[in-house]
Amino acid sequence: MKAILAREFGGPEVLKLEEVPDPVAGKGQVRVSIRAVGVNPYDTYMRAGGYAIKPDLPYTPGADAAGVVNQVGDDVTGWKTGDRVYISGTTKGKAHGAYAAMAVCEALQVHRLPARVSFAQGAGLFVPYVTAWRALFGRANARAGDTLLVHGASGAVGIAATQFAVAAGLTVIGTAGTDEGLAVVTKQGAQHAFNHRSAGYLEQITSATGGRGPDVILEMLANVNLDHDLTVVALGGRIVVIGNRGRVEIDARKIMSKDCAVYGLALWAITPDEVRRAHQAIIAGLESGALNPVVGKEMPLADAAKAHIAVMEPGAHGKIVLLP
Numbered sequence: 516m517k518a519i520l521a522r523e524f525g526g527p528e529v530l531k532l533e534e535v536p537d538p539v540a541g542k543g544q545v546r547v548s549i550r551a552v553g554v555n556p557y558d559t560y561m562r563a564g565g566y567a568i569k570p571d572l573p574y575t576p577g578a579d580a581a582g583v584v585n586q587v588g589d590d591v592t593g594w595k596t597g598d599r600v601y602i603s604g605t606t607k608g609k610a611h612g613a614y615a616a617m618a619v620c621e622a623l624q625v626h627r628l629p630a631r632v633s634f635a636q637g638a639g640l641f642v643p644y645v646t647a648w649r650a651l652f653g654r655a656n657a658r659a660g661d662t663l664l665v666h667g668a669s670g671a672v673g674i675a676a677t678q679f680a681v682a683a684g685l686t687v688i689g690t691a692g693t694d695e696g697l698a699v700v701t702k703q704g705a706q707h708a709f710n711h712r713s714a715g716y717l718e719q720i721t722s723a724t725g726g727r728g729p730d731v732i733l734e735m736l737a738n739v740n741l742d743h744d745l746t747v748v749a750l751g752g753r754i755v756v757i758g759n760r761g762r763v764e765i766d767a768r769k770i771m772s773k774d775c776a777v778y779g780l781a782l783w784a785i786t787p788d789e790v791r792r793a794h795q796a797i798i799a800g801l802e803s804g805a806l807n808p809v810v811g812k813e814m815p816l817a818d819a820a821k822a823h824i825a826v827m828e829p830g831a832h833g834k835i836v837l838l839p
């Protein structure tokens with residue numbers, strides 16, 4: 516089968532399309548014929564070699580994908596050939612392996628993909644939606660009636676968070692850096708959309724909350740925004756740091772005077788119980804229509820290197836998806 520292999524760590528050019536042996540589903544495992552693969556920012560950090568998880572070389576990137584079951588191993592119940600599924604990682608664990616025509620998953624890493632959701636949409640479910648669900652409900656204790664700032668709402672995690680929050684009865688303020696991104700944020704049901712590259716947008720956020728500030732902030736670029744978040748957050752608010760790409764100076768006095776909490780989120784620290792609840796919430800939301808993953812760009816699998824460049828560029832407006 517075709518698969519992307521990285522034989523060394525480095526720039527996007529290390530990702531090459533190669534022919535590799537078909538994987539085989541072992542005991543307790545399911546093989547999925549991949550129809551679409553989600554490209555996540557951390558795929559690029561791992562490829563560069565500086566990420567907390569460093570796979571053995573050569574490796575195939577990718578933990579997010581959707582497709583059809585095409586082989587079921589011994590001792591697996593509940594799955595049959597032809598089932599539409601999305602996956603949350605593969606048996607390769609740290610080395611991942613979804614940038615390929617097929618991937619083998621543990622049975623627990625395979626989840627039903629409702630018929631109304633396309634494979635391209637299904638490729639952006641695991642990392643973005645589980646992260647968003649855990650940030651809102653596992654970390655920030657978000658509740659109906661809260662006001663939420665999604666600081667970076669035009670990307671995959673921000674769109675997922677906006678959809679979950681709107682469905683749960685929160686008032687959502689989302690930010691984006693382009694008009695196209697702002698339109699995507701509004702389309703997800705956010706009541707306010709502001710441009711994080713415009714002067715004065717923090718004042719717009721404060722005034723949209725009647726001067727009180729957002730109760731919950733989900734932060735996609737903490738190295739730029741954490742001190743600003745501490746300025747605008749409501750008294751007793753909760754800030755969840757999801758994305759960060761460098762160091763930041765903050766005035767810790769604001770944490771005190773705002774009587775607020777700053778949480779970190781590492782998707783990989785999720786508990787098995789949270790995993791179960793998150794996927795139940797995702798599948799229920801997909802079925803009801805409350806959740807609708809937005810595909811920003813589709814590219815052939817062979818263009819994985821180009822996708823790694825694109826996912827790090829500004830101007831997000833949904834998920835970047837590779838098609839094997």
Ligand code: NAP
Nearest residue numbers: 556667668669670671672692696758780781782829830831
């Ligand atoms: P993405 O699709 O590339 O989206 C990135 C978002 O950040 C876009 O909305 C982008 O908006 C926005 N952004 C850019 N500059 C910003 C600024 N100055 N202020 C606020 N937002 C800004 O990425 P993603 O998949 O949603 O992931 C978002 C971040 O979370 C990434 O850094 C990723 O690595 C991280 N993440 C962490 C975990 C975890 O376990 N902690 C899990 C998943 C993702 P524009 O492009 O419109 O400017």
